[in-house]
Each structure stands twice: as C-alpha cells, then as structure tokens.
Amino acid sequence: MINKMYSSIPDAVADIPDGATVMVGGFGASGSPIELIHALIDQGARNLTVINNNTGNGDVGLAALIGNGQVSKMICSFPRSSQSRVFPRLYKEGRIELELVPQGTLAERIRAAGAGIPAFYTPTTVGTVLAEGKESREFEGRTYVMEPWLKADFALIKCEVADPLGNLTYNKTARNFSPLMCMAATTTIVQTKKRVAAGEIDPEHVITPGIFVNRIVEVPDPVHEDTLIAEGRSYP
Amino acid sequence: MINKMYSSIPDAVADIPDGATVMVGGFGASGSPIELIHALIDQGARNLTVINNNTGNGDVGLAALIGNGQVSKMICSFPRSSQSRVFPRLYKEGRIELELVPQGTLAERIRAAGAGIPAFYTPTTVGTVLAEGKESREFEGRTYVMEPWLKADFALIKCEVADPLGNLTYNKTARNFSPLMCMAATTTIVQTKKRVAAGEIDPEHVITPGIFVNRIVEVPDPVHEDTLIAEGRSYP
Amino acid sequence: MSTGWSREEMAARAALDIPDGSYVNLGIGIPELVTRFVPEGREFIYHTENGMLGMGPPPADADRDLDLMNAGKKYVTAVPGAAYFHHADSFSMIRGGHIDVCVLGTMQVASNGDIANWSTGAPDAIPAVGGAMDLVQGVKHIYVITQHTTRTGEPKLVERCSYPLTGPGVVSRIFTDLAVVDVTDNGFQVVELAPGVTFAEVESKTGAPILPPA
C-alpha cells in the first residue's frame, strides 16, 4: 500500500539542503506550517530562497527562520505587516534580498509551475514601476506583461485532513496558497491536523489530490502563530 | 435576497442570439446539459460557435443541435467517437467548420479566459502539424507554443447541487470542463439536479463559487445521453 | 473648516452607488465601513483576496476561528452561501473581471484615473504591494474613498500622482469628505457636494482642474 506518512517531523525535512528554494504555505498566520518551519530551523539549512505571501510575524515561524539567518532571499507580495520586525530589520541592513511580486501574480506563477506553463501574460503591474524590465505585449488592444512560472525544490504545507495517499483538505481561509504550492514543488511536505484512512475523504471534497504530495506528518495540535505571539514566544 | 433561479428552461436560454459563442459542459455523455441544449434547439438560434470536448452522439443533445443546422463552427479536441454521426457527415459535406484544439490546451485556454490571462505557453503540439501558424518560443532550453484565451458569450452547464447564489457541486467525472466554462462565459446558465438553500452546501465543498454563475434552472430528473441513445431517441 | 461628510457618511455615500447583488472587494480603512451602510433592500457579496466569497462581520472573540481571516489578516465570519477557494481561483475572480466593485483607500488619485496607494517611493521604505495592483487592473469598477486632502492639507486629488502608481487610468469615482467626484475624459467632475460644502472649496483643495456639478 502506498503510504506517504512520516512518523517524525525532523525526518520529513531532513534532506532540505543549503541553497534550496522552499515554498511555505499560509497567508499571514492562517495556514502557516509552524511545526515544519521550526523543524527546518532545528535542521539548520542555510542560504534558502523562501516563497510566501509575507515574511512572518513576531519571532516564531517564518520570521524566526529569517531571524536565524537561514534565508538569503524572500519572494513575496507583502513583506511588512503590523507584527513583522525581523525581515524589515535584515532588509534595511542589506542582509536579505527581496523579490516583490503582486499577490495574484505570485499565485498564478506558482500555479503555472505546477501546470507546466513556463510563462503567461497578465495586466497586473502594467504602467507601474513593477513592470520595469518585464516584457510587455498587446492583446486585443490592451497591454499585458509576461510573467514566468515559479518553481520550488520543497514546499512546507499545513492542512486539516490527510490520507496516506496524500489527498488533502484545508480549513477555511487557511487554504490560500497551499494547494498551488503542492503542485509547484518537487517535494511537498505536509503537516496534517488529522490523519484518516484512504477513502475517508469523499473524492468530491479532495482539495489537493495525492499526486501533488510526497510526505505527510501528523501534528494533531498545531500551534498557531497568533497564539505564540500573544504569549510572547520566540523560537528556538 | 440574491436569487439566480429561473423557473423556466426556455426563459433561461431565451436571449442567446444568432452568432453567439456557446460553451457546452460535459465530456462525451457525462455532464452534458441535455435539457438546456434541447431548449436551445427549440429556441432556434443559428450560426453558433460551440465549444465542447466532442461533437455529441446519436441524434440527441449536442449532436441534435448540430444536426438541426444551428452550429456553424465547432471548437473541440475529439470530434468523432463511436456514436457520433452528425458532425462527421456535415464536416465532410463542408457545412461546418472545425477548430481542433488538444484537450489540455482547450481546458487551459478556457481557464485563461476566466482568469484574465490573454495568452500562455504550452509544450503541447510542439513539433506537430497542429503547431503550424502558432508562435513558438524557448524557455529554459525547451520549445513552447503560445495559446490565446478562449471566451464565450454563454455557457450551458449541468451540475448536481446548486444554491440560489449559484454555488455549485458536480457529480464525479461529470465535473470535467464545467467549472472552467462557468468562469469563461459572459453569461453562465446552469441546470441543476437539486436545489438547496444558501448555506446548505458546505463552503469547503463548493466547486464553482456563485460569482461565476448567472442563471440556474432546476431539472430534477435530467435525461442522460447514453440512455436516450440506447432507447433510439432523437430530438426534436 | 467645512462641515462635509464623516468617515461613516463617506462609506454610506459610496454604498449608495453599489448595485444590488454586486460582488464587492473592500480595501483596508474607511472602505471597510461600507458593510455597515448597505442600502435597504440590497445585498452585496464580499470577496476577500485570501480565498473567500461571502465574508461576514467580525466574530465575537469567543467565536473566532484562527483559520478564518480576511486579506487584512483580521478575524472574520462566513455568511450562509459562502465559499472557500485557493489563491489562484481568488485572483482569477479579480483578474478575470468577475468582481463588480472594489472600494479602495488611497494616497493620491489623478484626474486621468491613475491611483497611487501602495508606496511612497521613499528610498528606505520596504516595498509591499499585496493584491492592490491585481485589484485595480481586474475589478470592473474601482471606487476610491479618501479624505480630500492629507492631514497637512495637501491635495490627494492631483493632476499627476507623484507617488509610484498602483495602476494607470483605473479609478472611475471618488468619495471624499467634501464631494463625490467622477474621473471623466475631461478630468475630475464633481457629481455631488457634501452638505455645507461649496464647489469653490472643493476646487481650492483639489490639485487639478475640476468641473462643477452639472
């Protein structure tokens, strides 16, 4: 029987090498795979390029990974928010690179990578400084810019329910970028709140089919970034 | 309260004009909105461009629409099958135009229209006669062709459950092209087997969000193309 | 100091111009107040970029679900008939022209419809764009709610934006504390003045030529 379950979080992230490109699911705190990120901090891979909508909050999760000096470049749409201090500091010190991508373009570039589409055209950024250096082209009298796919070596994903084949469901708006990142990464690593047997997820309700998932670890009581921050926690 | 329900099938398709481009959901017999198609036959619009994976079977549904002389052009991936006789006859007589599009490209072009992506690149057809006349381009050492979005004025769709806001679910592989066509048509007309109140479909299980749907008619016991053909039926 | 409209009145005035049944995306700040002033007999469906249609009001603290946020990362609820979806589907709704109205705050808006609301362009600022550029290019009608001038009295309605653009030529209507202003082929055009506000005052506080109410 196909079984993608791992029993240990450290084992699931053990082979992420220095220099890897890593997608991290989540939009702000919702859907952020904190346990997998903390395991990556313990594991210590450096010089990572990380793709996420944001740059983390407080001193836990993605912000802690950045704060630990493991990330050399962020690809994101919104690198600052009310509780993000780590990235802004490193960025102003010139110690971390930023590729700013509008949110919809970020989502579509990730999907394109998963769908085998090397490039597409979008109206987003036309007429702005973010279109500088991009190839533009007219279709039906309107100008669009060309955007390339965005792939990753690994994706770290949080889901609600998983079966051993890797079929996943999510909870509410914690879904956000995660189904797309599962498609776009060579190796997709998932932490699930609940594990069920194959067949227990209705085939009509599967959000991420198992073909896009490589490894799953069960984390029954995941911590939530907002809770950790409210408690004043930091990691490690 | 927003209510997209129509009580009459003829009313739902009444304004489809001559010369319209109409997407028709379904893959072969599964998911084919037979009642809506038959209403379009009764309504009589002509010179239609129809987009579907196939060209219908027997003398009912899409094949009957074509047989009735209402379709001047088909855009599809597989215009012949074991039970398709109408299209092949008209095609050989030079009375209907064909745009042949590979199945995955057809799906992606429809999605692109719904997603505001005027064109994208795909490896499909590279090195074949179907790439002739298409613009090609290299990305990362591999050749791709550019494909444009594919829009429609109307989409005729069959679903399983709908609420008055237009949230839809489908049944099994009857889903196929339908969620994409809902996105790509200016006016999406849906026949549903079952109607429920808003909120009865779990928000996690919605396949087509209501924003992509304009009109819904309840057809509690839809006929199925395979059954009609087995019974030797024709329409009108 | 003129009387003019309060923040709430600006939001209520904007809500009046949104048709029944519209799919609406609201920016952060004053635009969020629109939900409180939906005119009698109308229903709007709220879209939030992070993946939801049918967004409802904030929950009581005890009822909040840590996995149910809006694009501003505030906790929200779902109304009956809501749907969740991933980011590519969410931005397909935006980019594909399926959202009817987007109401945004802004730093500047120009008489040709240009909007600048994402960056001051200051050299030491950390650029952060989010979904703003997708929204202004994709949504059918871009409305702006803004104070007519900055806190220091500088016009926010200008001839040309000095801040980096979010998008060119996209804004159709502006709701300020002083007036409702359309962006037309002839530039700014006042369509309605707030109670007690004169056209002369609006004109003096606008950084571009502006036409009086017809």
Add this chain to the structure above:
Amino acid sequence: MSTGWSREEMAARAALDIPDGSYVNLGIGIPELVTRFVPEGREFIYHTENGMLGMGPPPADADRDLDLMNAGKKYVTAVPGAAYFHHADSFSMIRGGHIDVCVLGTMQVASNGDIANWSTGAPDAIPAVGGAMDLVQGVKHIYVITQHTTRTGEPKLVERCSYPLTGPGVVSRIFTDLAVVDVTDNGFQVVELAPGVTFAEVESKTGAPILPPA
C-alpha cells in the same frame, strides 16, 4: 509466424517496468490490459484525463454510475482514496510532469522517439486529437505497447514516421509482441526478446536500424 507475446503478455511485460506507487495513465486498447497485471506487491494509481485519480475497474452493469466515465468514455469505478477534479487540474497533472508513466498504443514510432498515433493524415479523415499531444509532452515516461507490424506486415517501428506526429522524441520504451525495445541516442535497442523470437526476426520486421540485446 513466430510465437512471441500475446496482447496480455505484452501488457504484463510493460507492467513489470512500472515502479511501485506510480501514477499511471493508460491509453485505449492493449494499454488498458496493464491493470490486470500489476506485479505482486506493487500498487499503481490510475489517472484518467477527464478528471479522476484512483480509477478502478469497470462496474457490474447494475452498479454503473452514468456520471463516472474514463477518458475512453467507458464506465469505471473509483478506488478508496480517489479524487475528482476539473479538466484544467487534470491536465496540470499531465503537462506539469506529475504523471509518472503513460502507456500508449500507436500507429508508428520512430527510432528517435517520435510517435504518430492520432491521425493517418488522410485528406478526408476527420482530425481528432483528444489528450494525446498533452500526454506525450507532459508525462515523465512514455511507453508504447504495439504489435511489431501492422496487419499487412508493415513495420510500425520506423526510421521516420510517415503519419503526422503526436510528439517528437518522446517515447522511451516500446513493448511489442516480439521484443522490448528502448529508444536510445543510437536508435532502437532491443533489451529483451520474446520467447522463441530471434533478433534476426525482429530486425527483419523493423523499419529502422536496431541494435541487438547487449
């Protein structure tokens, strides 16, 4: 007439070369037989282009669901752990390189890996391509199962396809009634002969240079 492999034996031989846990798409005809010969201890997950992973065997007539078909429009079943999805997601799996193995029938296959299996190119034929061109460009490993020659004895393994291509340089391995043949940088290479079949026979029935088993 040589002995060689039967249709079932060809399918069984192909199945031997598919690793455990593979995501597999099967073409119509002999490739469909692969499902009957999954080697002991292995599990394959079948993908069907029209929108399903975890396709199971055909149902009894009484159990068939008119909404559950495969890409060949035959009624099928779903195994535990199956998933349904729309066509764009289905072809993302194909085009995006997520399917491990596709086993196809063919009219011709060339020693450079070209495959022609969608059209004879006859002027009066109605062209019909379906998902064939997506599959050959997207799936990681393209296997072909085919009789070594046509019914009239013409080679199907050729130097250059005379029929219109489905895709160039995409086939990696061919399972015929006479042999297992790899497409290599040096052209066709026999890797295994069917019982009772000589290399000389294979060579004489192949329309291109072919190398003997190593």
